[in-house]
Amino acid sequence: MPFVKSSRYDHITDTKLLELYHADRNQEWIGILLERYTLLLLGVCMKYLKDENEARDCVQQIFLKVLTEVGKYRIDYFKSWLYMVAKNHCLMKLRNQNGRITKELNDQVAAVPAENRTELVEDDRAYDLLEEAINELNEEQRQCVILFYLKKNSYTQISEKTGYSMMKVKSHIQNGKRNLKIILDRKLKQKSERKP
Amino acid sequence: MSDSLKDILSNLNPDIDQELLLQYLQGKLSAEEQHTLEKQMMENDFESDALDGLQDFDNKQKIGMLVDQLNKDLRKRTDKKKKLRKKLRADLDPWLLVTIVIILLLVVIGYVLVRSQMGK
Numbered sequence: 001m002p003f004v005k006s007s008r009y010d011h012i013t014d015t016k017l018l019e020l021y022h023a024d025r026n027q028e029w030i031g032i033l034l035e036r037y038t039l040l041l042l043g044v045c046m047k048y049l050k051d052e053n054e055a056r057d058c059v060q061q062i063f064l065k066v067l068t069e070v071g072k073y074r075i076d077y078f079k080s081w082l083y084m085v086a087k088n089h090c091l092m093k094l095r096n097q098n099g100r101i102t103k104e105l106n107d108q109v110a111a112v113p114a115e116n117r118t119e120l121v122e123d124d125r126a127y128d129l130l131e132e133a134i135n136e137l138n139e140e141q142r143q144c145v146i147l148f149y150l151k152k153n154s155y156t157q158i159s160e161k162t163g164y165s166m167m168k169v170k171s172h173i174q175n176g177k178r179n180l181k182i183i184l185d186r187k188l189k190q191k192s193e194r195k196p
Numbered sequence: 197m198s199d200s201l202k203d204i205l206s207n208l209n210p211d212i213d214q215e216l217l218l219q220y221l222q223g224k225l226s227a228e229e230q231h232t233l234e235k236q237m238m239e240n241d242f243e244s245d246a247l248d249g250l251q252d253f254d255n256k257q258k259i260g261m262l263v264d265q266l267n268k269d270l271r272k273r274t275d276k277k278k279k280l281r282k283k284l285r286a287d288l289d290p291w292l293l294v295t296i297v298i299i300l301l302l303v304v305i306g307y308v309l310v311r312s313q314m315g316k
Contacts, residue, residue, distance in 0.1 A: 038270075042266070063266075
C-alpha cells in the first residue's frame with residue numbers, strides 16, 4: 001500500500017537539517033528535507049501545469065534544482081524559499097511552453113515566513129466590528145464565510161448546502177476573508193478618526 | 197462565537213502532516229477534521245496552492261504512490277552522490293598518496309643516477 005512514511009528524522013527542524021547540510025555538505029540532509037514537501041510540491045506543479053506527468057517531471061526538476069542551488073544561498077526559511085523556487089520553476093515552464101508573460105515572484109515577499117507576517121488586526125475592537133463587516137460582504141462570500149468559520153463546516157458540506165463547486169467555495173472564503181480585513185481596517189480607521 | 201470570529205483574523209499555521217493531507221484527499225477524514233485541515237491550509241499560500249492542484253488529480257488514490265516514487269528517486273539521487281563522495285575519499289587515501297610520491301621519487305632518483313653513470 002502506498003503511503004507517505006513518517007521519517008525517523010521528523011523531530012529535526014528544517015533549520016537544523018540545513019545546518020547539518022552546511023556542516024558536512026551531505027546531500028542526504030537536503031533529501032530528508034525535500035521529502036517533507038513532496039506532496040505539496042506535486043500539488044503546486046499540478047495547479048500550474050494541469051498535467052499529472054508534467055507535474056511529476058517538474059517535481060523531479062525542482063528537486064535537482066534545490067540540490068544544486070541550496071548550498072549557494074543563506075536560507076532562513078526553507079519552506080518559503082522552496083515555494084518560491086517551485087512557483088518560479090512552474091511559471092518558467094509555462095512561459096517556455098506557451099510564450100505566456102508571467103510575473104516572477106518577488107523574492108522578498110516569498111522569503112517572509114507566514115508566521116511573521118504582520119497580523120492585520122490584533123485589536124479587540126475588531127471583533128466587535130467583525131459581525132457588522134460580515135454583513136457588508138456579497139451574498140456568496142457572506143454565506144461561505146459564515147458556514148466555514150462560524151458553523152465550522154467543511155468545503156464539502158458547504159458545497160452540498162450552497163450548490164457551489166469546492167473550488168468556488170474555497171475562493172469565496174478566501175476572497176471573503178480578504179475583503180473582511182479591508183472592511184475592518186476601514187472601520188477601525190473611521191473609528192479612530194472620530195475620536196478627538 | 198467570539199472564538200470563531202478570531203479564526204478569521206488569525207494567521208496560525210502549524211505545519212500540515214503529509215499523511216493527514218493524503219487522507220483528506222482520499223476522503224478518509226470526518227467533516228470536523230476536514231474543516232480543521234482546510235482552515236490551516238488556507239493560512240499558507242504554499243499549502244493553499246498545493247491543495248488546489250491536488251484536487252485536480254483524477255485518481256486521488258494514485259497520489260500517495262506518486263509521492264512514494266518521487267521520494268525513492270530522490271533518495272537514489274542523494275545516495276548516489278554520497279557513494280561518489282565516498283569513492284573520491286577512498287581515492288584520496290593518504291597512504292595511497294605517500295606510495296605514489298615515493299614511487300615518483302624513486303623514478304626520478306633512478307633517472308638521475310642512470311644519467312650520471314652514462315655521463316662517466
